[in-house]
Amino acid sequence: MTATAKQTPSDLSPIEHLLSMAADDMTKVDAIIRERMQSSVGMIPDLAEHLVGAGGKRLRPLLTIAAAHLCEYGGEHHFKLAAAVEFIHSATLLHDDVVDLSAKRRGKKAANLIWGNAPSILVGDFLFARSFNLMVETNSMQALGILSTASSVIAEGEVQQLAGLRDIEMSRETYMQVIGAKTAALFAAAAEVSPVLADSGTEKQNALRTYGQELGLAFQLVDDALDYGGFEIALGKSIGDDFREGKMTLPVIIAYANAVQNDDKEAVAFWQRVIVEHKQIDDDLAIATNYLIKEGALEATLEAARNHIQNAKSALDVFVAEDEIEEWKTALIRLADFVVSRVS
Amino acid sequence: MTATAKQTPSDLSPIEHLLSMAADDMTKVDAIIRERMQSSVGMIPDLAEHLVGAGGKRLRPLLTIAAAHLCEYGGEHHFKLAAAVEFIHSATLLHDDVVDLSAKRRGKKAANLIWGNAPSILVGDFLFARSFNLMVETNSMQALGILSTASSVIAEGEVQQLAGLRDIEMSRETYMQVIGAKTAALFAAAAEVSPVLADSGTEKQNALRTYGQELGLAFQLVDDALDYGGFEIALGKSIGDDFREGKMTLPVIIAYANAVQNDDKEAVAFWQRVIVEHKQIDDDLAIATNYLIKEGALEATLEAARNHIQNAKSALDVFVAEDEIEEWKTALIRLADFVVSRVS
Numbered sequence: 173m174t175a176t177a178k179q180t181p182s183d184l185s186p187i188e189h190l191l192s193m194a195a196d197d198m199t200k201v202d203a204i205i206r207e208r209m210q211s212s213v214g215m216i217p218d219l220a221e222h223l224v225g226a227g228g229k230r231l232r233p234l235l236t237i238a239a240a241h242l243c244e245y246g247g248e249h250h251f252k253l254a255a256a257v258e259f260i261h262s263a264t265l266l267h268d269d270v271v272d273l274s275a276k277r278r279g280k281k282a283a284n285l286i287w288g289n290a291p292s293i294l295v296g297d298f299l300f301a302r303s304f305n306l307m308v309e310t311n312s313m314q315a316l317g318i319l320s321t322a323s324s325v326i327a328e329g330e331v332q333q334l335a336g337l338r339d340i341e342m343s344r345e346t347y348m349q350v351i352g353a354k355t356a357a358l359f360a361a362a363a364e365v366s367p368v369l370a371d372s373g374t375e376k377q378n379a380l381r382t383y384g385q386e387l388g389l390a391f392q393l394v395d396d397a398l399d400y401g402g403f404e405i406a407l408g409k410s411i412g413d414d415f416r417e418g419k420m421t422l423p424v425i426i427a428y429a430n431a432v433q434n435d436d437k438e439a440v441a442f443w444q445r446v447i448v449e450h451k452q453i454d455d456d457l458a459i460a461t462n463y464l465i466k467e468g469a470l471e472a473t474l475e476a477a478r479n480h481i482q483n484a485k486s487a488l489d490v491f492v493a494e495d496e497i498e499e500w501k502t503a504l505i506r507l508a509d510f511v512v513s514r515v516s
Numbered sequence: 517m518t519a520t521a522k523q524t525p526s527d528l529s530p531i532e533h534l535l536s537m538a539a540d541d542m543t544k545v546d547a548i549i550r551e552r553m554q555s556s557v558g559m560i561p562d563l564a565e566h567l568v569g570a571g572g573k574r575l576r577p578l579l580t581i582a583a584a585h586l587c588e589y590g591g592e593h594h595f596k597l598a599a600a601v602e603f604i605h606s607a608t609l610l611h612d613d614v615v616d617l618s619a620k621r622r623g624k625k626a627a628n629l630i631w632g633n634a635p636s637i638l639v640g641d642f643l644f645a646r647s648f649n650l651m652v653e654t655n656s657m658q659a660l661g662i663l664s665t666a667s668s669v670i671a672e673g674e675v676q677q678l679a680g681l682r683d684i685e686m687s688r689e690t691y692m693q694v695i696g697a698k699t700a701a702l703f704a705a706a707a708e709v710s711p712v713l714a715d716s717g718t719e720k721q722n723a724l725r726t727y728g729q730e731l732g733l734a735f736q737l738v739d740d741a742l743d744y745g746g747f748e749i750a751l752g753k754s755i756g757d758d759f760r761e762g763k764m765t766l767p768v769i770i771a772y773a774n775a776v777q778n779d780d781k782e783a784v785a786f787w788q789r790v791i792v793e794h795k796q797i798d799d800d801l802a803i804a805t806n807y808l809i810k811e812g813a814l815e816a817t818l819e820a821a822r823n824h825i826q827n828a829k830s831a832l833d834v835f836v837a838e839d840e841i842e843e844w845k846t847a848l849i850r851l852a853d854f855v856v857s858r859v860s
Contacts, residue, residue, distance in 0.1 A: 211672050211675075212672075213672050213675045213676045213679065214679070215675050215678070215679050216672065216675055263641075264641075267637050267638070267641060270633070270634075270637060271633075271634040271637060271638065289614070289615075289633070290614075290615040290678055291675060291678060293611050293614060293615060293637055294611070294615065294671055294674045294675045294678065295671070295675060297607075297608075297611060297644070297667075297670075297671040297674070298668055298671035298672060298675065300641070300644065300667075301664055301667035301668035301670075301671055302668050304648055304660070304664035304667065305661075305664050305665060305668060307664075308657060308660050308661045308664055311657060313652060313655060313657060316648070316652050316660065317649075317652045320645055320648035320649050320651075320652055321649060323641075323644075323645035323648065324642055324645035324646050324649060326641075326645075327638055327639070327641040327642035327645055328555050328556075328557050328560065328642060330638045330641070331555075331557045331559050331560055331635060331638045331639060331642065332557045334559070334634055334635060334638065335557065335558070335559050
């Protein structure tokens with residue numbers, strides 16, 4: 173009955189549907205986030221509010237909450253871990269925006285452009301430290317291990333991405349390592365901590381870690397395709413940021429590899445100029461996008477994303493049908509499909 | 517006998533003496549630091565090695581080791597916590613140098629000037645995350661709570677300091693809050709985690725936290741006085757950095773307050789110009805130093821440091837004389853005295 177009553181209304185996306193299923197829980201998570209970003213040093217809540225108040229999808233804490241339901245966790249600690257996950261994510265966003273010299277975040281002016289780099293760095297540090305305060309309160313050393321390991325892996329991924337800027341020779345394997353670390357590791361940890369709290373056993377723990385990891389990979393692949401705008405555009409997503417930074421993503425890796433293989437001298441020279449020499453003029457984004465489409469590089473990137481979504485969905489097979497669990501499992505499967513459906 | 521054999525040789529400073537007492541332990545800490553700063557992403561160990569390899573006094577991990585001896589801790593976990601403390605300190609140094617636009621660190625070119633701001637930020641994040649990996653391995657949730665709380669307090673102190681830049685009206689109370697947070701909190705946590713590991717009880721835990729906190733306050737007060745160079749200069753310490761940044765420290769707070777009280781219009785105008793308007797010319801550092809000496813502001817700052825050193829030493833009264841303990845207690849008391857003896 174509950175399942176019927178809560179079926180996806182046609183006007184809700186799968187993520188909105190999942191958020192509506194988790195509405196009461198997410199209200200609790202939000203309350204913890206707002207309480208723990210407070211400080212007597214006024215610049216901290218001001219800057220944190222600018223970022224956190226701008227919304228964002230809260231996708232990572234939502235994974236923690238959904239996974240807790242899937243594991244029939246009966247406690248309260250998942251609220252704090254979900255908030256901790258969002259704090260880690262917020263800290264990395266603040267630092268990323270300084271690293272990338274970003275102008276916009278979540279459709280608003282990026283914090284570094286309002287307060288400057290220094291407060292963005294330090295408030296990021298504050299939120300990161302607070303995330304560990306929250307974890308300590310849950311008294312789960314295993315969850316702490318998972319989230320602290322994910323945090324160091326994220327930083328490694330960010331540094332590896334930075335080291336690979338303008339490296340037109342970056343391999344697909346290296347790229348997958350980068351996005352596995354910088355993006356998927358936190359998705360994986362967010363999903364994995366709930367079966368740990370619920371003491372669900374290693375099979376379910378592995379399944380949810382895999383779901384998060386594969387979902388995160390697909391999420392980043394789609395994001396990297398969307399940066400070239402060859403698709404119906406997701407709301408609020410700006411175009412060409414990766415290209416302008418000389419960031420190597422799978423579409424470019426594929427297009428460049430094809431150009432080399434086909435001995436397309438003009439295309440090779442184009443990528444060398446815009447990425448390696450980092451000399452770009454106004455029309456170059458459009459030219460790049462045309463190359464990507466011509467080489468099928470955007471479609472190939474989405475195909476890779478779809479494969480990871482398939483892996484994510486399959487991982488949930490270990491959860492067997494019971495009414496309550498089935499509802500959350502279905503919602504997580506729909507969420508996975510939705511990640512690649514963002515592009516037409 | 518041991519105590520006699522290990523008495524401070526006249527050619528060793530108290531910190532060198534303490535380091536020689538803890539030499540075997542510090543070798544183990546150093547091995548952990550070097551092992552855990554490794555990563556398959558080469559830029560991470562390169563940048564970390566630049567900072568860690570430049571030496572530094574390792575004062576904070578030394579506190580953890582000395583406190584462990586004082587508490588007759590028989591385990592191995594203090595090595596990892598000492599390394600974790602040094603990682604937290606290293607992360608804050610990397611971020612501070614970006615925030616302060618520093619040119620030098622430990623007598624070498626600052627990492628941000630060699631690799632750029634982005635790697636300094638991200639490698640700082642990496643070291644910070646790795647510090648929590650180390651803590652998790654000690655399985656002490658209480659130590660994790662102490663060090664994660666200290667980490668968020670440090671970030672608060674850094675933001676408060678930033679918000680107070682060029683605020684000539686900053687109160688002495690606010691300044692003490694800032695240095696209590698940005699500097700003393702980690703000294704306190706470094707000393708406090710060892711009695712926690714040793715299960716020494718709250719009296720000894722409080723005593724060592726107080727020792728660390730008071731030592732940290734004195735350390736920063738002396739550092740802030742040394743920035744004006746009115747004393748015999750400690751090796752490698754550069755002069756005038758705080759002044760050039762418009763950073764409010766106790767010497768300036770005292771000198772400005774005296775100028776206002778004595779209605780010294782020339783001095784008030786000077787401080788308004790160089791700090792609030794932040795307009796400085798070549799001779800201003802010398803003029804500022806003259807004002808500080810004339811107003812007794814450097815001497816008053818050192819007097820405050822001496823009081824905190826007295827508090828630090830008194831806190832160790834709870835440790836009663838046994839040969840082994842007495843030796844470490846004496847070394848920690850001498851270390852405290854040494855902090856203010858750095859200036860003549």
